[in-house]
Amino acid sequence: xxxxxxxxxxxxxxxxxxxxxxxxxxxxxxxxxxxxxxxxxxxxxxxxxxxxxxxxxxxxxxxxxxxxxxxxxxxxxxxxxxxxxxxxxxxxxxxxxxxxxxxxxxxxxxxxxxxxxxxxxxxxxxxxxxxxxxxxxxxxxxxxxxxxxxxxxxxxxxxxxxxxxxxxxxxxxxxxxxxxxxxxxxxxxxxxxxxxxxxxxxxxxxxxxxxxxxxxxxxxxxxxxxxxxxxxxxxxxxxxxxxxxxxxxxxxxxxxxxxxxxxxxxxxxxxxxxxxxxxxxxxxxxxxxxxxxxxxxxxxxxxxxxxxxxxxxxxxxxxxxxxxxxxxxxxxxxxxxxxxxxxxxxxxxxxxxxxxxxxxxx
Numbered sequence: 001x002x003x004x005x006x007x008x009x010x011x012x013x014x015x016x017x018x019x020x021x022x023x024x025x026x027x028x029x030x031x032x033x034x035x036x037x038x039x040x041x042x043x044x045x046x047x048x049x050x051x052x053x054x055x056x057x058x059x060x061x062x063x064x065x066x067x068x069x070x071x072x073x074x075x076x077x078x079x080x081x082x083x084x085x086x087x088x089x090x091x092x093x094x095x096x097x098x099x100x101x102x103x104x105x106x107x108x109x110x111x112x113x114x115x116x117x118x119x120x121x122x123x124x125x126x127x128x129x130x131x132x133x134x135x136x137x138x139x140x141x142x143x144x145x146x147x148x149x150x151x152x153x154x155x156x157x158x159x160x161x162x163x164x165x166x167x168x169x170x171x172x173x174x175x176x177x178x179x180x181x182x183x184x185x186x187x188x189x190x191x192x193x194x195x196x197x198x199x200x201x202x203x204x205x206x207x208x209x210x211x212x213x214x215x216x217x218x219x220x221x222x223x224x225x226x227x228x229x230x231x232x233x234x235x236x237x238x239x240x241x242x243x244x245x246x247x248x249x250x251x252x253x254x255x256x257x258x259x260x261x262x263x264x265x266x267x268x269x270x271x272x273x274x275x276x277x278x279x280x281x282x283x284x285x286x287x288x289x290x291x292x293x294x295x296x297x298x299x300x301x302x303x304x305x306x307x308x309x310x311x312x313x314x315x316x317x318x319x320x321x322x323x324x325x326x327x328x329x330x331x332x333x334x335x336x337x338x339x340x341x342x343x344x345x346x347x348x349x350x351x352x353x354x355x356x357x358x359x360x361x362x
Contacts, residue, residue, distance in 0.1 A: 010034060011056035016043045016076065018062065027059075044071045053081045061089035061125070063107070073110040080132040083312065086114065089125045104128045149317035149353075156353030158186055165346050165358060172360060177216045183321040183355050184219045192291035197225040198283070200297035200306070201254055215296070215323065225294070228286065230254070230279075251279055254302055280309050287318040296323040296359065299342055316354065324349075325359040 013035045015023040020037025027035045040062045042049060058076045066072050076086045090103050103126035104119045111130055118129040163180050166172060189195065214222045227246045232255040234248075283306075287293045297303050310316045326342030342358075349356040 012054070013057040013059070014038065014050070014055045014079065016040055016058065016060040016062065016072070018065075023059075032057075040066055040072065043075060044068075050079045052078055053084075054079045056081055056084050057087070058084070059087045063088050064091045069106060070110050073107055074112070077111060077114055077130075077132060080114070082132050084132045085117075085129060086132070087127060087129045089122065089127055092121070092124055092126050100126060149314070150320070155183070155320070155355040158183075158355065159350050159353065161186070162350070162355070163357070165343060165350075167343060172358075180217070180357060182215075182217075182219055187292075187320070189220065189292050194290045195220065195225045195292045195294075196228070196287055196290040197222070197294045198228045198230065198286070198296070200230040200251075200295070200303055201300065215294075226290075249282070253279060254300075280306070280313060280315070283310065284313065284315045284318070287315065290318065293319050294321045294323070295319045297325070299324055299326045299345065304345075320355065322349070322354055322356040323359040324356055 010033055013027060013032050015027060015035065015037045017023065017037075017040055020039060024035045024037040038049065040060070044066065058080055060072065060076065063069050063072055073088070076088070080086055088107055090107065092103060100119045100121070104116055107128045107130065108116045114130040114132045116128060116130045118127070120127050161181055163176075223245065225245065228249050229246065230249045230251050232250065232252045234250060297307070307316075310319070324342075324346065326345070346356055346358060
């Protein structure tokens, strides 16, 4: 479970059920370092025993023992952080494969903001695992990255040295980009052999000048990078990608007019293209063996979904520096988050140690 759903040893965990002290001891033997136990009857009272969004992982095997199962399921969901994992053991109704689905239905039908991600047999019981969804941009505040993620161990102390964030009503001054403390200012990359630059949705910036796509005043020459342009419009991209070291990655899922496919749990997956191109898998394979990675992208709906996906998968840990382009007020509403401002996205990312810059692409 740890590898599949990014449950690391430092995950803040809660066991709900009778005999909680024994269960807590067992979980600690498995490597969980931060575990709390509470009897079911106290947990269900909902006297604000735990605040909303408090735990990364909640486990209980008492669902079949409580008089009102809905109270337990909803309370587990309430205390989970966005992206957190809940696991409930329920009684099996039979040995047929469809019995797994039947056993999960009483749980899945009660969930309000979570998705069932796994159903399996454990001895004579059924394990139902669900993951709480991210509802808005500020979920990046609460997202828990792996303890060994470079975004936590290296770049987080450097966040306070970054340029201050500008409100969405402010226009960047002309000298803004020249004064940005790019990450190579603090990191010696002279001995790093494979430098990767990924630009997602760059097409809008290529109409004016072929040189506009790269970062102005960046301390590393663009020729030193293995460059990947990601876009859905081949007629735009192929006219520019004719230089050594530049690769065009066709990604039809970036076109918001293309109907995304649906996963088995009903969630939309906009990153599978016409030929089942798994963009997330491509991205992880491209960046995980690189020595230095720069990612630049727009903040349209599908790109923000991808940003959430690379958090879920842990691929964000391979990104050294991020440039995120948000629209101006009064711009294209499709590019803007309807619930939260782009400033909240930047703040949430930086709170996790992600070395992210505001980008206007003027």
